[in-house]
Amino acid sequence: MRNICFILLITTIWGSSCIEPPEESKGNLDIIFKARYETNPLILFQNTSTGQSDPTSIIFKKLDFFISDIKGVMNNSNTIAFSDVGYISMANSLNQTSSEEGTTFSIKDLPIGNYNQLKLGIGLSDNVNSTSPGSYPSSSPLGLNSNYWASWNSYILCKLEGDIIQANSNTSSFLYHAGVNGMHQQEIYNYDFNISDGKTTQIVIYINADELFFKTGAEIDLINENQTHSGTTGSTEYNLAKKAIENLANSLYIQS
Amino acid sequence: MFGFNKIYIIIAILILGIMACNETEYIGPLSPCALSAISYNPTSYTVTPPNGFPAMEHPNDNPITVEGIELGRHLFYDPILSRDSTISCGSCHILNKAFTDGRAKAIGIDNLLGNRSSMSLINIGYSRVKSRSHNFMWDGRFESLEEQVVKGPIEDPLEMDNTWEKVESDLRKHHEYPKMFRKAFGIDCKEDITRDLVGKAIAQFERTLNSANSKFDQDQWVPFVYMTAQELRGMTLFIGDAAGVPSTKDAECAHCHSFSQNKALFARNDFSNNGLDSVTNLTDFIDLGYGYITNNISENGQFKEVTLRNIALTAPYMHDGRFATLEEVVDHYTSGGNPSPNLASELTTAPTITTLTTSDKEDLIAFLHALTDTSYFNKSEWMSPF
Numbered sequence: 001m002r003n004i005c006f007i008l009l010i011t012t013i014w015g016s017s018c019i020e021p022p023e024e025s026k027g028n029l030d031i032i033f034k035a036r037y038e039t040n041p042l043i044l045f046q047n048t049s050t051g052q053s054d055p056t057s058i059i060f061k062k063l064d065f066f067i068s069d070i071k072g073v074m075n076n077s078n079t080i081a082f083s084d085v086g087y088i089s090m091a092n093s094l095n096q097t098s099s100e101e102g103t104t105f106s107i108k109d110l111p112i113g114n115y116n117q118l119k120l121g122i123g124l125s126d127n128v129n130s131t132s133p134g135s136y137p138s139s140s141p142l143g144l145n146s147n148y149w150a151s152w153n154s155y156i157l158c159k160l161e162g163d164i165i166q167a168n169s170n171t172s173s174f175l176y177h178a179g180v181n182g183m184h185q186q187e188i189y190n191y192d193f194n195i196s197d198g199k200t201t202q203i204v205i206y207i208n209a210d211e212l213f214f215k216t217g218a219e220i221d222l223i224n225e226n227q228t229h230s231g232t233t234g235s236t237e238y239n240l241a242k243k244a245i246e247n248l249a250n251s252l253y254i255q256s
Numbered sequence: 257m258f259g260f261n262k263i264y265i266i267i268a269i270l271i272l273g274i275m276a277c278n279e280t281e282y283i284g285p286l287s288p289c290a291l292s293a294i295s296y297n298p299t300s301y302t303v304t305p306p307n308g309f310p311a312m313e314h315p316n317d318n319p320i321t322v323e324g325i326e327l328g329r330h331l332f333y334d335p336i337l338s339r340d341s342t343i344s345c346g347s348c349h350i351l352n353k354a355f356t357d358g359r360a361k362a363i364g365i366d367n368l369l370g371n372r373s374s375m376s377l378i379n380i381g382y383s384r385v386k387s388r389s390h391n392f393m394w395d396g397r398f399e400s401l402e403e404q405v406v407k408g409p410i411e412d413p414l415e416m417d418n419t420w421e422k423v424e425s426d427l428r429k430h431h432e433y434p435k436m437f438r439k440a441f442g443i444d445c446k447e448d449i450t451r452d453l454v455g456k457a458i459a460q461f462e463r464t465l466n467s468a469n470s471k472f473d474q475d476q477w478v479p480f481v482y483m484t485a486q487e488l489r490g491m492t493l494f495i496g497d498a499a500g501v502p503s504t505k506d507a508e509c510a511h512c513h514s515f516s517q518n519k520a521l522f523a524r525n526d527f528s529n530n531g532l533d534s535v536t537n538l539t540d541f542i543d544l545g546y547g548y549i550t551n552n553i554s555e556n557g558q559f560k561e562v563t564l565r566n567i568a569l570t571a572p573y574m575h576d577g578r579f580a581t582l583e584e585v586v587d588h589y590t591s592g593g594n595p596s597p598n599l600a601s602e603l604t605t606a607p608t609i610t611t612l613t614t615s616d617k618e619d620l621i622a623f624l625h626a627l628t629d630t631s632y633f634n635k636s637e638w639m640s641p642f
Contacts, residue, residue: 045554134310134518139386146524150516161601173604227605
């Protein structure tokens with residue numbers, strides 16, 4: 001009898017060894033970025049009235065930026081790292097429909113639960129910015145030469161480009177590329193959301209494009225300071241790039 | 257106490273249990289095909305990245321082997337792929353022209369003129385962005401090198417004008433190719449030779465066509481020895497204010513033809529409108545290029561930004577070969593380009609590009625020549641085996 005019991009025990013152990021342990025419950029998060037100018041969806045390559053005396057109109061052509069250190073804070077105060085880095089391009093915002101759809105950044109397999117904060121970096125930390133595309137596969141936004149500025153040894157953290165039409169009817173271009181250390185912006189949104197098992201939660205973040213250049217107290221002179229590639233720390237170019245990425249970070253609003 | 261028999265029973269149960277956890281492998285019916293008699297022991301091959309280059313990426317379902325590369329080289333240079341067996345891939349991709357053909361537009365079968373210029377294959381394996389659907393050709397119509405072979409020149413009436421059915425049939429009847437496919441891919445039967453395997457083999461060969469032994473490269477390894485003062489001045493103009501401080505003169509080249517540490521491609525593998533044509537509306541481009549493929553109007557008139565490595569070997573220039581010389585190319589860019597709604601911002605916000613003098617342009621062109629690597633010209637493994 002003791003022998004039979006022993007064999008049964010071994011058989012039971014063997015049987016249970018074939019059963020995979022239950023998977024931990026996970027959910028997904030879609031962060032949807034939507035650009036708007038005041039209350040209207042922002043459409044690239046389309047003339048938009050600024051409401052300013054000069055320039056009178058603006059045409060956005062590129063609105064791209066890195067996001068990084070994306071985290072969620074749970075109600076129990078645990079901070080969960082969602083994703084290290086992503087690249088948001090609004091290049092598809094070419095008509096009303098696509099602009100309203102926005103650009104989605106998807107994060108898979110997150111711990112389920114109730115969260116009350118979303119943390120989002122704009123740009124890259126100096127630590128990540130000290131790496132270069134050769135260290136990453138081409139499937140990563142960090143692996144692309146198009147997102148990197150070799151001679152500055154920096155990624156291009158944000159790209160704001162377009163044209164303006166001045167009061168005197170002249171058209172000129174603008175280009176603000178932040179691409180050196182010291183530009184990383186950290187945004188914290190107090191926002192309740194839930195990640196549920198097997199489901200995808202959506203969070204919409206608006207980019208208020210009118211605040212990029214025309215917000216009171218943070219204006220950028222699109223006519224006389226129409227471009228920057230960032231420059232050396234403390235230079236005029238650097239300060240302009242810093243202002244551009246600060247304005248970008250400050251223009252992001254979570255949809256409540 | 258257990259006897260030995262009982263221990264054997266327990267061990268047998270455990271073994272049966274372990275076996276029960278594995279799925280049974282289906283090995284298929286025994287093949288009557290003769291190729292099975294030929295040994296299949298492919299030799300794994302790792303593409304050695306040139307100095308300053310990252311590891312070569314390749315699709316998971318097409319690992320590179322010595323036998324695959326060799327088969328690909330044969331297929332690349334074999335006119336068997338064309339309808340009347342007159343032209344091969346190598347007809348339009350000539351080794352000492354950095355695998356271009358020296359023509360403004362490619363010449364296909366029956367001397368038919370193609371729509372666009374043959375693109376260089378130098379470092380072509382590095383042209384793929386893994387997460388993007390559009391990578392190869394001037395308009396980015398193909399995701400991978402494999403797809404380019406299968407869906408590109410073979411059935412194009414202006415190129416090889418063949419059918420895959422005929423190509424597959426000819427290869428199956430060939431006295432050598434079935435054996436080579438067996439050695440490269442382990443096929444059992446001649447009928448297993450398919451267009452997909454042709455694509456894989458040629459892609460493997462193309463991923464070996466890497467070159468980075470120019471004066472520029474040598475100067476990177478041992479600084480300030482190999483490049484002349486003029487070439488160095490040209491490099492400064494090429495990089496412009498990206499060198500660290502705002503420069504008084506900037507040719508703005510490095511924005512698109514970018515290079516970074518360990519990824520010195522002189523290309524960012526992107527698409528842009530570099531101001532070749534003047535249009536008022538985005539729909540006015542005669543050749544929509546990338547926009548036609550992506551169906552994205554803002555990308556109309558955009559074309560692949562090519563690597564500048566070996567650029568001096570690839571004249572004439574642009575997708576339609578409109579510029580015969582590098583001098584003409586530089587003159588174009590220093591004019592600021594023709595206006596259009598999606599003209600590359602690198603040109604619309606280039607304050608000093610139009611101020612470059614004749615001397616500056618000569619320096620710039622000298623630097624472009626310093627990106628030439630001719631050390632591979634005698635590389636037998638890249639040459640035609642026929």
